[in-house]
Amino acid sequence: MDGSRTDFVVRLAGESGEGVLSLGEMLTTALARLGYEVYTFRTYPAEIKGGTVLYQVRVADHVLLSYGSHVDVFVALNEEGYHDNVDSLRPGGTLIYDSDNVPTHELPGRCVIPIPIGTIAKKEIGSVLTKNVVALGAILRFIGAPVEAGERIAEETFKRKGDEVVQKNYQALHAGYNYISQFADCTKPLLHGVEQVNTERLIINGNEALALGAVHGGLGLYAGYPITPATDIMEAVAPILPRFDGVLMQAEDEISALGMVLGAAFAGKRAMTATSGPGLSLMVEQINLAGQAEIPAVIVDVQRGGASTGLPTKSSQGDLNLALYGVHNESPRVVLAPTSVEDCFYLIQHALNIAERYQVPVIVLSDQSLAHRRCTIPKPDLARVPRWDRIVPEPGTNGEYARYKITETGISPMAIPGMKGLAYTATGIEHNEYSDPTYTPENLQAMKTKRFRKLDHLNQHYAEQFVRIWGDPDGADVGIIGWGSTEGVIREAMELAGREGVRAAALYPKMLLPLPVRIIEEFASRVKKVLVPEKNFTGEFAAYLRAQTRIEPISYAKDTGLPFDPEDVKEQIIRVARM
């Protein structure tokens, strides 16, 4: 790391339920407000209490693409956390640990700073609850941040608990801050001033960005059922939506949530739900109904780790198959995947637009690492995604309205209850243009073709805007085709590989169904080899590419519950280049 630049990683590990997450969030916000870029990652046990929480912040004076590979400062607040993570601390890095909880350890080649955090909090401040603020003070001092940065965030965090609590936390902050001064030889500041503090940024995570984007996108009804790691989308929408004349309902389960969404969409509102794998599984039947009866719906799936209940607080990209293929017989659907926190804000608006315009269910595949990745993003452009409205028919005479009219685009103007003379019955039974149940082979062919034609239209007209290419594919040693939350890490890995003489380019389609086949094949034809990295076990995206395109991807599928490590992906790029 260049001495005059800022780019370092702090990892916090401590007992679940002991305030580690909030310590991480305070630290992150404090640093972001000083003008730094931040990029975080968290993982925690599935239980409410017990087990170790891990929070990692990377801080830099330039845009960040990953949460980093090597830890510069490791803050260990419990023994299990210490043991599980100490190996990640790079040579020359610093260990700060709570000496009340973690026994003394020698760490050759690393600085070691013990702080009796609990003792300070209890004895000096008189409240064990201030432990994490003591730690905050220590960390801020260690990395060279002004204590005021901590004061502001402490005030904000605790002000609703009253002045006394704020004062106690000020004390705690300073106690931690001052305690560190005795370790002067370790404290070579890692923070280097930023030129100018950019206030046109947000410090936000994927779920929050998605929630705001949805509200901005005209959401009329949100129906959901709690499930980790999607719940906080609902929690972010709940206090806001009624102000925008929308309705939020906690349903009795995911089937009901989607039923409410379909009802609301049928009745003319933009509607969505968000869930994770188990919930998406339960929605399969009604997603199909939406495709067949041509009802708009947006379903966000925040993928989590493991099959069945699996690893509910971990991350994976394991639901692609279910999103693409989770339908008996065949009806159209669209699958989108945001690639960054910023993208969450925009892509959900596209999802609402596509659902509305094409009268299809749209599944948005996020994942836990993206959902809870708190980082700095440029303040979103509220005008970037123009609203697409539903195509509605002219008022008519009841009995004459061809709800499922066969058109060139496949889109049939869709009436909204209340419109005059357009009463019709939406149905999941195969039907003719007038929505009457019809069982002939000819009708089946005609209607199924019409319905799928909508996807062709979407693909032909809009595929390009959903594809991002990084680097120059022409003659690249390795062309990476990836999807979803891995984009940043992959870009960083490309850079790392570049330093070792391997040139890579990357293509990220944010629209996975319909798949922009032409663009993908064109990209593949320009690179020497195609590598498809993804966070699952069987290589779902690679198999999908093989099925749908003529390219021959090399799959790198790795399922750990954690995001990719840029170093690890770099190795893969180099390996493939040398194959």
Next chain:
Amino acid sequence: MDGSRTDFVVRLAGESGEGVLSLGEMLTTALARLGYEVYTFRTYPAEIKGGTVLYQVRVADHVLLSYGSHVDVFVALNEEGYHDNVDSLRPGGTLIYDSDNVPTHELPGRCVIPIPIGTIAKKEIGSVLTKNVVALGAILRFIGAPVEAGERIAEETFKRKGDEVVQKNYQALHAGYNYISQFADCTKPLLHGVEQVNTERLIINGNEALALGAVHGGLGLYAGYPITPATDIMEAVAPILPRFDGVLMQAEDEISALGMVLGAAFAGKRAMTATSGPGLSLMVEQINLAGQAEIPAVIVDVQRGGASTGLPTKSSQGDLNLALYGVHNESPRVVLAPTSVEDCFYLIQHALNIAERYQVPVIVLSDQSLAHRRCTIPKPDLARVPRWDRIVPEPGTNGEYARYKITETGISPMAIPGMKGLAYTATGIEHNEYSDPTYTPENLQAMKTKRFRKLDHLNQHYAEQFVRIWGDPDGADVGIIGWGSTEGVIREAMELAGREGVRAAALYPKMLLPLPVRIIEEFASRVKKVLVPEKNFTGEFAAYLRAQTRIEPISYAKDTGLPFDPEDVKEQIIRVARM
């Protein structure tokens, strides 16, 4: 048709609810008992009354592979049925119609026999309910069958309604039989005597064969929820299972049905459910649990037409994707597909075996055309499929039993409640060998690898016995790779193509997941081109083959709600051969 051989097709069409199906079933059974081979197809509207029912019987003195392309005798009982089907009657064929319902029509090049069926039934017999038996008599006489064949079936069918009803139906039968004699010039008998009547055959359909096979396979619990066209599996099992010490439960929905199956399997019984697409959709979440927690389960999916409610009484092969990929994140499962009515009897036993031995969910993909295809099959060999038992651990000490022990095969001995000292908690959370929730990347990798290893083992050791090859692939112009119920038609189409100088071979894997990749690739390497015909819209199997193998299949996907027509497939074979 060679004059001394028997091979003809009778198609019946009439109003739903007017006894057309039972007429078809009586005719089929009567002819089969005379020693002929029969092969039937039926299609009917989704409503209970109204619309047209179609029943087609092909009759021959040799083994039949399809329900035929051309109709020799068309029996029209209502006007709509007449119009929809008259074009299928081949030149030289005969139309028999109910002149009370169908207006007189000229049919150049065809014999036309009007019978006032309703009038005969009402006036002569005194009961309109006997209409279909009047028709039965007429048909039997027309094709040259003895009236006694009709008497026996009429007696059997009506005996539980009392002697008087039987007598009335005798009269009706004879009235129809005699009425026909006036059309002597049309009645060139189509039936030619069979040498010897083989009594070692069954006249049975796919659902019935599957139900018997399951009971023979040791079924301990059947839990189901009614859905067309799977309900009759439950209805066939219901009266039998308690005799074999088994239990049948009608659950409140499909989720509950599968829940009961998992509970029973956990407790040591062989258990299954049967459903169709909408029900399979609802089962997705718990199929995944079965894969993850390693609980045996057999789920039969009798595919029907259309997406969502679609075409519930029609046929398709549209659920392959859902069966293969309907899982969030990834857990192992097995997918089997019977290719014939006979196969239904055996394959369900394999399904129960595999579920039990490998502790996985097994999905069996049948479809409406196979389910309701009543035909003659050789009497099944009850010894052909030996029972595979569950691998259970030795009695132990509670707390020491490694339920999910990592083994070479991936199979961990599974205790059954009641066994001493082996108490454990099955869980869908990611777990270690002792079933304790465990969230580390290393454990995830180890356990997921172990679970999927079971599929590798199954594939390596048993794939071959689930593959049938027809014809000689070496140098064949076209190598067909198909799946499921189309096998017979494809074989017939191959023969037809052969007569036109195109040589085809066919491979049918009855195990679709794990896919016998090596065998398929080997087959493909020996033929000139690979054609994949299937009854769906998007070509699901062809895409799957592209994803999983190195072959380049040509897809022929056709979704009509009806089975393939051998002539149509022949055309495709020839087209591909000439490509």
Next chain:
Amino acid sequence: MEHTQTLSVETQPIARQPKDYKSDLEPIWCPGCGDYGVLNALFKALSQLNIDPDRTVLVSGIGCSSRLPGFVVTYGFHGVHGRILPVATGIKLANPELTVIGVGGDGDGYSIGMEHFPHACRRNIDITYLVMNNQIYGLTKGQTSPTSSPMFVTKTTPFGNVEGTLNPLQIAIVSGATFVARGYSSMPNQLARIIAEAIRHPGFALVDVFSPCVTFNKVQTFDYYKGRVYEVPETHDPTDKFAALKLAEEEERFPIGILYRVERPTLDEQVAMIKQRAHTDNPSVEHLFRRFQ
């Protein structure tokens, strides 16, 4: 639903005839099916209230009975099996001005649909739910339903039904429904009146209708009900929960009419109240960004 609140059934000048609600699609039910009576009563009730078909949605599931929306010239949503109530809830929340009526069978509503039934009751969403209860699965050709009688014999219960029979009226009452009635397909005027009252009722209104399946149910036939049904006595106080529960505790004779009727805030009213409480002038996402700076 302004019109139902400001107008009374009796004085409403009838502008639409029952036949005006009939669509071009012919019902596909078996001749004699009880559902014809329900359909006609619904036509009558709609015309009595002079309901605007363009502002009405019938929501159904899957079953013979669930085909009803296609036969009525209102908006309709013929969804999947068992999900009437979530869909109806979504419609009503999206546009409280609409009259929303769920229509379906006992299998659809009380078997697979049980997931949603008590929840719709407790939410008191302002919709009407009309169940054509024939105590059997019609469309799948005659299997037991949760309301089938003990030892009922079908092809799936050849030894007789050994599951207890559900009492949907009592479940509705204890779950918080505010209007609970029973109708009978062969008492069309009575049924029309009940349906009209149910539609007018602000809150969740269950109308469970005996609607015999003449093809598959050979026990609960029209004959069976003759002499077994009787009108809810005038003396019955429909606001008395326990009296209603007692009346619903049927054994051999079945009360027809309104068993229970009370008022409490509906879900849609409460949601409107929340909107009011949350109200801000010119809400903007720009403004929300501040929380993330």
Next chain:
Amino acid sequence: MEHTQTLSVETQPIARQPKDYKSDLEPIWCPGCGDYGVLNALFKALSQLNIDPDRTVLVSGIGCSSRLPGFVVTYGFHGVHGRILPVATGIKLANPELTVIGVGGDGDGYSIGMEHFPHACRRNIDITYLVMNNQIYGLTKGQTSPTSSPMFVTKTTPFGNVEGTLNPLQIAIVSGATFVARGYSSMPNQLARIIAEAIRHPGFALVDVFSPCVTFNKVQTFDYYKGRVYEVPETHDPTDKFAALKLAEEEERFPIGILYRVERPTLDEQVAMIKQRAHTDNPSVEHLFRRFQ
């Protein structure tokens, strides 16, 4: 369940201690969580009945409470969210000799699990169902559940809960459950007794237990229940359905004990009866072939 039928609780020589039922896995609940009390009462009840752990299955769904089976040294089935009752039914039907106990939360059982709850009641399957009712979703960090109180504030109901509160006891009673009780996590002996009685009861036994979530529910706390719970009066006749319904119609004070207890044939008994009626000597599939010849 021979042992529960032939032995009475009181005279049973205690061979297994409560601690003998404890597994090696440490509960992961927050300190002070009500579920600890339930777990201890269950240990006690099992030991009172001297239940054989190797012949017992605890079935759970997903939630904090649903982690319970792992902490008990019996067989366990920790399935997916909301499906306790189908799985428990399958186990009991497969092997009626087993003692089958469902354990889970109010969200698991009364929200998503509502699909199965009334059906299990009406079937009267001989299992015990223990619901740790904390009136909140614990594991997902505090959202409203169907038993949450009106205007309860959570992150998903920032303006207060506007859905009605379900009464699981009444639903169980009208749906056909034959044993309905309420327990309280802080009354361990009482709770152990109720659980033991529930296990002994032949038929579907619901034990709904107030088991406060100390981390997320700041309304229904241990303090809240103090003074609000009271024992079911001795004078109460648990075979009187309407008396039980009245007792369950709680408002401010909550009766703890057995509210309802009657007997009728269990599902497993009836299934055994069907097997007997269907009995044939040496049944063979060969024989069945005849019907198809």
